[in-house]
Amino acid sequence: MGLFQKIKNMFSSSDKKEENNEVEVVQKEQEEIGNETEVSKKETLKIENKRKEKKEKKEKKKDNVEIYEKGLTKSRQGFVSRLANLTNKYHSITEEYFEELEEILIMADIGVNTVMDFMDRLRERVKAEHITDPSMLKEIIVDELFIIYVNDEVLSNRIHYNENGPTIILFIGVNGVGKTTTIGKIAYQLKKEGKKILLVGADTFRAGAVDQLKEWSEKVEVGFFGKEKSDPASVVYDGIMQAKEDNYDVVLVDTAGRLQNKVNLMKELEKINKVIDSLVDGGASETLLVMDATTGQNGISQAKAFQEITNITGIVLTKLDGTAKGGIVLAIKESVGIPVKYIGLGEAKEDLQVFDIEKYIYGLFKDMM
Ligand SMILES: Nc1nc2c(ncn2[C@@H]2O[C@H](COP(=O)(O)OP(=O)(O)OP(=O)(O)O)[C@@H](O)[C@H]2O)c(=O)[nH]1
């Protein structure tokens, strides 16, 4: 079974049918139980509990897929609907078909090199499998896009935690990409997991930035440390000292991203990292680069520039709800080679998801499935 089918089975409404059937069976059985003995009642209860367990497991898998569906609406109406139209337009696979497909994928921000590789693989498969009908290709297209992302690697979207002290997570990225908002959202999630969170406002460059982070800390009810107009590294120092004193589990550090001055930014990040290294065994656990999905290929160039000045461990891709070009996730993987760990799908505290390639693909292609 291809990936297309697998994902479809995982999330689509056929599951609901199955669930309804199960409910019906249980109801029927319950009616029958009325006439049965105590012993068989117990047996039925056991079966019922097993069913419940199975259902809960399934629901967990489907958990949050609706948020992906909603957040990727624009992309679905954009490039994915163009893809579906293409399949309807052509009755056979011709050179024009390939050219049009290539154009749609490039317009979707997937990245030129990725698209070229993808087209080569697709042409080969069409030839080898003697495919002539474009409607058969849509499954293969989804399969191959997934393969590009996974590419035989074990992708880790997990956040690393420091076992011997507070876990420090640094957030970097240019102005306005959504660093502060992302920190608020992640704090909200981690707090729900039972962790004690401290937000540290080390973006002392822009007026009001520290206050904005403080507001988030109040909104999601977590700790806060920050000082306006101070040296960022010294704020980080004081923040971590407080985290150690008050036994915080995770420290989320907001920084100022002035990429226009690369040398200064590099020096500042080096200084911050030195402070962290001196206070916490193993240093920062994660350095997450926050990227705005609506900036497309520009965002990719920014990511490469940041990669030159510091060690990035993961990417947070924000504002995926605001773009019709959701293909950027694939381009990041191809051209930057860093896993996307979280995606932002809106402005509210709930609108952040740990990145899951299967949910993402379902959210994008569900209308084609
Ligand atoms: N639609 C949408 N908007 C978002 C998302 N993430 C952030 N935003 C919005 O983007 C704007 C900028 O977000 P900030 O968190 O202030 O960005 P920043 O990187 O901290 O910006 P500076 O502090 O100026 O460097 C705000 O209006 C956010 O509400 C998202 O996932 N979706």
Ligand SMILES: [Mg+2]
């Ligand atoms: Mg900010």
